[in-house]
Amino acid sequence: MEKIVLNIATLYGALGIIFGAFGAHALKKVFSEELLKSFETGVKYQMYHALVLLVLGFQLSFTETIEKSAAWCLILGTFLFSFSIYGLCLSSAKGKKLRFLGPITPLGGLLLVMGWILLGISFL
Template sequence: MKRKILITGSILGLTAVILGAFGAHGLKESLSTEAINSFETGVRYQMYHSFLLLIAGSFLPLNLKALKTVFYFVISGVLLFSGSIYLITSKPLTGIDISAIGWITPIGGALLISAWICICYTLIKSAK
């Protein structure tokens, strides 16, 4: 499981760098400043959570159940939170309109928060 978490964290980090560069250079002329800022928020949160997976898989004393829970919360959260932001902000270019399901962005955020809660709970519980 740790290997899977580390590989996934690496892939999320790699794609965050690629998307960040694309946003900074490829989208500047095509999107509004507000859309670029939103896109960068998605990239930033994806990168933060790639670091979280790398740290959880390498250093945190989490049991297997907690590791799996954190892994699935992060993957689901990044896909829903960052993924929906990427789609919403790039609508002028892609023509993809997900405004009808824009409510998935806060659900993704809640899943990311849940990953952090799981880590905190597990660490507090194991310290007793």
Template sequence: MSHSRRLTAVAALLAGLSVALGAFGSHALETLVTPQRLDTWDTAVHYQMFHALALLWSGLYLQHYPHRGVLTSALLILAGTLIFSGSLYALVLLDVPALGAITPIGGVILITGWFTLAWHLARRH
């Protein structure tokens, strides 16, 4: 399976999980966590969905225009999403505030992924 097909499959999986986790937060967590923690959960869900769509676009782009820089940026966005959203999910579920210290690492990786994508797209065209 090509990198682009794997990426689009992972993107679809992340998007579907985002919907499921959003529903879980709205229905199952609503009475179990504080409103602040529920907002944290919602932030994780939103970031996951937006970046799943970015990964889907990247995978589709790569099917037509294979480019190592775009693949690199997509992998950075994937890693950043897993770390950013994953740390927020863990923070809410485990109620360990120290996990919040991991979230900015994911954010920096996401920013790096977006800047890498911009750099490579600008150079390509």
């Protein structure tokens, strides 16, 4: 499990840098200020959780179910939250907003919150 968490952390980190640069340069000309802020929110949350997963990958043994569950909630939550924001922003800029992604963002946020709560419980 440690290797999975560390590999996903580094993937999220690398993609966060790529998406951040893409947003700051290429999308700046295409996106409205509001869309750019939303896109940046996705990048920030992705980077925050990439760093958290990196630390957890080195610090936790993942022998307890609660540790594994926390990690999976953070991994899936980051993917659903950030990538749904990217999809919403990109589709909105093209005039064809993918509305089905709207409910996915809060679901990702809920998984992130659950991951943090489970992580806190595992420390008790």
